[in-house]
Amino acid sequence: MVPSLFLLLLVAGAAAQGHDDAVARRTMEEFAGFPASDDGEGDRRAYALRVDSEGLQRQIDELASFSDSPAPSVTRVLYSDKDVQARRYIKGIMKELGLAVREDAVGNIFGRWVGHEAELGAVATGSHVDAIPFSGKYDGVVGVLGALEAISVLKRSGFQPKRSLEVIMFTSEEPTRFGISCLGSRLMAGSEELAQSLKRTVDNQNLSFVDAADSAGYKIHPEDLHDVFLNQDTYFAFVELHIEQGPILEKEGIPIGIVTAIAAPASIKVEFEGNGGHAGAVLMPARNDAGLAAAELALAVEKHVLDSGSIDTVGTVGILQLHPGAINSIPSKSHLEIDVRDIDEKRRNDVIEKVHQSAVEISKIRRVELSEFKIINQDPPALSDKAVINAMEFAAKQLGLQYQLMISRAYHDSLFMARISPMGMIFIPCYKGYSHKPEEYASPEDMANGVKVLALTMAKLSLE
Ligand SMILES: *[C@@H]1O[C@H](CO)[C@@H](O)[C@H](O)[C@H]1NC(C)=O
Numbered sequence: 001m002v003p004s005l006f007l008l009l010l011v012a013g014a015a016a017q018g019h020d021d022a023v024a025r026r027t028m029e030e031f032a033g034f035p036a037s038d039d040g041e042g043d044r045r046a047y048a049l050r051v052d053s054e055g056l057q058r059q060i061d062e063l064a065s066f067s068d069s070p071a072p073s074v075t076r077v078l079y080s081d082k083d084v085q086a087r088r089y090i091k092g093i094m095k096e097l098g099l100a101v102r103e104d105a106v107g108n109i110f111g112r113w114v115g116h117e118a119e120l121g122a123v124a125t126g127s128h129v130d131a132i133p134f135s136g137k138y139d140g141v142v143g144v145l146g147a148l149e150a151i152s153v154l155k156r157s158g159f160q161p162k163r164s165l166e167v168i169m170f171t172s173e174e175p176t177r178f179g180i181s182c183l184g185s186r187l188m189a190g191s192e193e194l195a196q197s198l199k200r201t202v203d204n205q206n207l208s209f210v211d212a213a214d215s216a217g218y219k220i221h222p223e224d225l226h227d228v229f230l231n232q233d234t235y236f237a238f239v240e241l242h243i244e245q246g247p248i249l250e251k252e253g254i255p256i257g258i259v260t261a262i263a264a265p266a267s268i269k270v271e272f273e274g275n276g277g278h279a280g281a282v283l284m285p286a287r288n289d290a291g292l293a294a295a296e297l298a299l300a301v302e303k304h305v306l307d308s309g310s311i312d313t314v315g316t317v318g319i320l321q322l323h324p325g326a327i328n329s330i331p332s333k334s335h336l337e338i339d340v341r342d343i344d345e346k347r348r349n350d351v352i353e354k355v356h357q358s359a360v361e362i363s364k365i366r367r368v369e370l371s372e373f374k375i376i377n378q379d380p381p382a383l384s385d386k387a388v389i390n391a392m393e394f395a396a397k398q399l400g401l402q403y404q405l406m407i408s409r410a411y412h413d414s415l416f417m418a419r420i421s422p423m424g425m426i427f428i429p430c431y432k433g434y435s436h437k438p439e440e441y442a443s444p445e446d447m448a449n450g451v452k453v454l455a456l457t458m459a460k461l462s463l464e
Pocket residue numbers: 206
């Protein structure tokens with residue numbers, strides 16, 4: 001093991017003579033958060049190693065101005081004019097940084113800093129800049145603009161990557177327009193099912209995905225969708241920087257979260273049907289009330305989730321509709337949508353199986369028909385890669401930043417990148433854990449910490 005990654009970082013590049021050593025050491029200490037040792041090997045020069053927090057904040061504010069709702073809220077939906085403007089803005093920064101910019105058929109944007117062993121798998125980072133209606137300006141954005149600032153920090157430090165470093169802006173992490181979350185990364189990870197369904201997908205204006213993409217300047221021929229798929233060896237590692245979207249780091253006063261696993265949801269639609277009838281005329285023994293069947297199933301979901309024995313298993317009945325929905329009418333139909341999440345796929349799927357058994361039993365006991373029990377999606381959870389976790393921990397330690405190992409309960413493009421690359425995520429605190437609303441906020445200091453940990457993590461992985 002090398003004595004310090006910083007020596008590598010700082011020795012790199014054409015070190016000019018005559019730079020004040022004491023200044024170099026002080027700057028290095030500021031960046032690293034630990035005393036710099038001088039073992040007398042050659043010339044060292046620290047370039048400006050600080051994160052440009054003001055510049056990053058200015059970019060975040062500028063990007064937030066591309067919005068279809070008034071500030072402080074942000075609305076930026078896939079392939080809208082504002083989304084196109086945001087894309088142009090990101091590509092502009094990539095070009096300014098000297099990155100090689102490429103876009104794939106659906107508009108995933110890649111900015112690559114080519115390493116001196118360019119044939120090796122690259123180290124990638126990135127996130128999304130689309131924003132659900134009336135949300136905030138940090139979700140996803142910190143992982144794109146922050147990643148570009150991390151590249152900038154490394155460039156200013158004189159670092160020379162061995163493996164190429166790449167920043168990715170993913171298309172449509174949010175499901176707002178076409179009901180498909182993580183569209184870009186899901187496709188990159190090789191989802192044949194998605195490649196097929198995108199040919200037929202329409203938005204709520206009945207505008208097809210292909211036509212919407214066309215309006216944003218992406219001419220998609222259905223065969224091109226397969227060109228989005230990436231090989232398993234494209235990336236050596238993928239690391240995403242993101243706001244926590246939860247309250248833990250802020251509450252504990254810990255600046256960095258290192259994500260060890262990403263929980264994944266399974267969604268289920270259920271329908272019960274009964275005979276309905278007049279609320280006064282049909283006597284209780286004669287009823288088969290579809291609403292009560294739904295109520296019982298909702299309680300069964302809670303019971304099975306709690307019975308899993310793990311705090312990481314969560315289940316929610318977020319939609320419960322009754323038909324015809326009149327005070328004097330026995331519900332003849334009920335519709336439930338159930339979301340079950342866990343970081344353990346088997347445990348989550350066991351809960352779903354038990355929910356299914358309960359639905360069948362309830363329908364028998366209450367003499368209603370279980371007319372639908374449909375698993376809408378069942379994405380597998382993902383574990384972070386051990387080597388990537390090690391690199392993130394190494395970086396946080398080098399920087400003297402306290403960190404906490406934690407689970408991501410929301411899911412991210414990283415969930416899909418994990419299918420084609422060793423993956424890890426870095427979380428930073430956000431105000432009260434707020435997200436998807438205008439009050440979303442991360443402090444410049446917390447963002448700077450995240451950028452530094454990301455920069456060092458990528459630098460370390462690049463040299464492996
Ligand atoms: C949506 O558009 C397609 C093709 O243009 C058309 O056939 C279909 O009827 C439309 N559906 C609705 C609900 O308007």
